[in-house]
Amino acid sequence: MKKLLFLFIFFPFILMGKSVWPLGEIWAEKNGESAYPNKTLHLSGTQQNKEAQAEKFVIAELQNFFPANTNLHADFFKIGPLGTYISYTQAFFGTSIYGTSVKINIDKNGNVNSIFYKLAETRNWPQKSFPAVADMERIKAETGDFIISNKNNTWFFDGEKAHAAFVAEYGANDGSKHEETVFAANDYSILYTIDKHRYAGGKDSMVRGNVFYPDPLTSSRKTYGAPYADTDDSDKPELNYERVPLEMKVTFEHDSFTLRNEYSQIAEISSPYTKHAFSNAPFFNYSRQDDRFEEVNATYHIYNYRQHVKKIGFDTLGKIPLKVDPHALNGADQSEFDFFQNDLKLLFGDGGIDDAEDADVVIHEYNHFLSFMASGDNGYGSDRLAIEEGLCDYFACSYSKNISNYNWQKVYNWDGNETWNGRSCVTGKNYKTDVSGNRYKDGEIWVGTLMEIQDEIGRDQTDAIMLGTLYFTAKNMTMPTAARIFIHVDSILYGGKNTLKIAQKFIANGLLPDTFMVSVPDKIKNEFAVKINAAYFSSHNIVYAEFDQPQTGIARIFDLQGKELISQDFYNTNKVNIYAPQITQGMYILHISANGIQKSAKLLK
Numbered sequence: 001m002k003k004l005l006f007l008f009i010f011f012p013f014i015l016m017g018k019s020v021w022p023l024g025e026i027w028a029e030k031n032g033e034s035a036y037p038n039k040t041l042h043l044s045g046t047q048q049n050k051e052a053q054a055e056k057f058v059i060a061e062l063q064n065f066f067p068a069n070t071n072l073h074a075d076f077f078k079i080g081p082l083g084t085y086i087s088y089t090q091a092f093f094g095t096s097i098y099g100t101s102v103k104i105n106i107d108k109n110g111n112v113n114s115i116f117y118k119l120a121e122t123r124n125w126p127q128k129s130f131p132a133v134a135d136m137e138r139i140k141a142e143t144g145d146f147i148i149s150n151k152n153n154t155w156f157f158d159g160e161k162a163h164a165a166f167v168a169e170y171g172a173n174d175g176s177k178h179e180e181t182v183f184a185a186n187d188y189s190i191l192y193t194i195d196k197h198r199y200a201g202g203k204d205s206m207v208r209g210n211v212f213y214p215d216p217l218t219s220s221r222k223t224y225g226a227p228y229a230d231t232d233d234s235d236k237p238e239l240n241y242e243r244v245p246l247e248m249k250v251t252f253e254h255d256s257f258t259l260r261n262e263y264s265q266i267a268e269i270s271s272p273y274t275k276h277a278f279s280n281a282p283f284f285n286y287s288r289q290d291d292r293f294e295e296v297n298a299t300y301h302i303y304n305y306r307q308h309v310k311k312i313g314f315d316t317l318g319k320i321p322l323k324v325d326p327h328a329l330n331g332a333d334q335s336e337f338d339f340f341q342n343d344l345k346l347l348f349g350d351g352g353i354d355d356a357e358d359a360d361v362v363i364h365e366y367n368h369f370l371s372f373m374a375s376g377d378n379g380y381g382s383d384r385l386a387i388e389e390g391l392c393d394y395f396a397c398s399y400s401k402n403i404s405n406y407n408w409q410k411v412y413n414w415d416g417n418e419t420w421n422g423r424s425c426v427t428g429k430n431y432k433t434d435v436s437g438n439r440y441k442d443g444e445i446w447v448g449t450l451m452e453i454q455d456e457i458g459r460d461q462t463d464a465i466m467l468g469t470l471y472f473t474a475k476n477m478t479m480p481t482a483a484r485i486f487i488h489v490d491s492i493l494y495g496g497k498n499t500l501k502i503a504q505k506f507i508a509n510g511l512l513p514d515t516f517m518v519s520v521p522d523k524i525k526n527e528f529a530v531k532i533n534a535a536y537f538s539s540h541n542i543v544y545a546e547f548d549q550p551q552t553g554i555a556r557i558f559d560l561q562g563k564e565l566i567s568q569d570f571y572n573t574n575k576v577n578i579y580a581p582q583i584t585q586g587m588y589i590l591h592i593s594a595n596g597i598q599k600s601a602k603l604l605k
């Protein structure tokens with residue numbers, strides 16, 4: 001196990017002279033309002049004089065703690081109506097140490113009210129001088145087009161060793177960005193990032209965690225092989241470099257952040273029993289060898305995926321803090337969603353490559369949970385199980401393809417090496433001829449077809465229709481039935497506007513009969529009545545059409561010059577929501593065609 005990044009010790013009201021440096025601990029913190037009831041300090045002269053006088057006082061007071069070769073750099077000075085307040089950063093051989101601080105508060109009468117400090121023990125640091133000059137071009141390459149408002153040399157202690165580093169503060173004047181990042185001086189890798197305007201205490205807090213996004217092969221655009229290989233979960237600089245600091249919501253309690261939010265919570269369910277992540281700072285930074293890295297990775301990807309689920313309208317589905325054990329199943333080379341005795345949990349195994357290092361595994365397993373929440377345990381029948389594995393692979397593929405197109409056709413880009421080869425979310429199989437009875441092989445037909453549909457109608461709509469379809473699944477459901485339900489859900493969510501495009505893909509892969517789109521149920525009459533509601537056309541660019549009987553056809557909107565503005569298919573539905581593009585004020589013509597009959601209506605914007 002690695003040491004904690006920050007270890008804070010609280011010494012209540014002890015006299016400094018009697019204390020000793022706590023061996024083996026790096027950071028110490030002390031505070032107390034009346035810690036120095038009998039000490040006075042009368043400052044005089046310029047601000048600089050006062051800072052130097054107070055520095056001398058602090059160093060004398062903290063002499064047993066104060067490491068050799070360090071001094072204090074004043075970074076804040078204020079005289080208020082009640083006293084003088086000075087804060088410092090600790091410096092090692094003249095360069096500031098990131099995250100250290102000393103604050104001394106002196107009242108108007110010269111009584112030292114309090115000293116708060118967080119100091120680094122530097123006695124064993126090997127460096128003696130700061131080795132490098134910052135290359136601003138490399139820093140700008142990382143910070144993008146934002147304004148760099150501050151840049152300094154700094155020492156950064158990562159819990160094990162001190163790095164020479166550069167700290168840059170950067171942002172935008174419109175308030176959209178304000179961050180501070182610490183870059184290692186040797187390779188400009190990111191050691192630490194803090195969002196300066198989002199840090200808030202309280203129950204829920206936004207923090208950052210270093211994670212793979214979505215996995216180290218995709219982000220580096222590399223194929224599997226040293227150094228981009230598991231090598232027994234060891235730290236390789238190339239792999240650690242692929243970690244990126246991303247934002248997620250966690251819980252802040254008892255002065256520290258823990259990996260729990262409304263969607264997941266880290267839990268210890270089965271062996272191996274590992275150390276759990278918490279942080280005093282709003283940043284979770286573990287190398288990939290550290291067991292806590294997978295906790296951060298799983299928490300982040302579930303949180304990030306849930307932001308998407310929320311955006312497409314399904315936030316109520318499975319909104320519970322699901323238990324997640326990123327190192328479970330006694331080290332097996334598998335992962336699972338389990339609902340034994342209705343105790344819902346995600347378990348990830350460490351066999352082969354640690355499963356929770358790969359967002360594809362996290363998202364796949366998480367969607368088994370959503371499927372369970374939508375329709376319970378109905379995993380019976382080979383087709384139904386194939387749909388289940390296929391839809392979970394689909395969501396994994398959809399999620400990571402949205403992050404990067406690189407090698408998107410493979411599911412489990414990182415985990416699917418060493419002990420197995422992962423799966424594919426592209427299929428050349430046809431349901432009529434290629435079903436094998438193996439749920440994973442047959443599931444490829446489902447995921448492959450959905451990815452083809454996504455190419456036609458986009459990720460948000462395909463994901464939303466699939467999430468909606470989860471509520472309709474049943475034991476022993478076949479893939480063709482699921483395909484019809486998928487089309488039905490499109491009619492519920494989108495008025496059937498995607499039906500033709502969806503049906504074409506299901507037909508092409510053998511999931512629906514070739515005659516599906518041309519067969520018209522007998523009960524549909526040729527003539528039809530349609531009610532047009534254009535009340536929201538002007539404000540929201542929507543027109544509602546309602547038929548007396550289900551209809552299949554096409555709706556178009558033209559301008560007065562006869563130019564077609566939109567064309568929208570609908571299938572076997574009573575209601576169609578027709579979405580117009582952003583158009584200028586004026587008169588437009590709605591044209592509805594079904595069963596060889598045409599109807600028109602004027603629209604006023």
Ligand SMILES: [Zn+2]
Pocket residue numbers: 364368389392
């Ligand atoms: Zn599965």
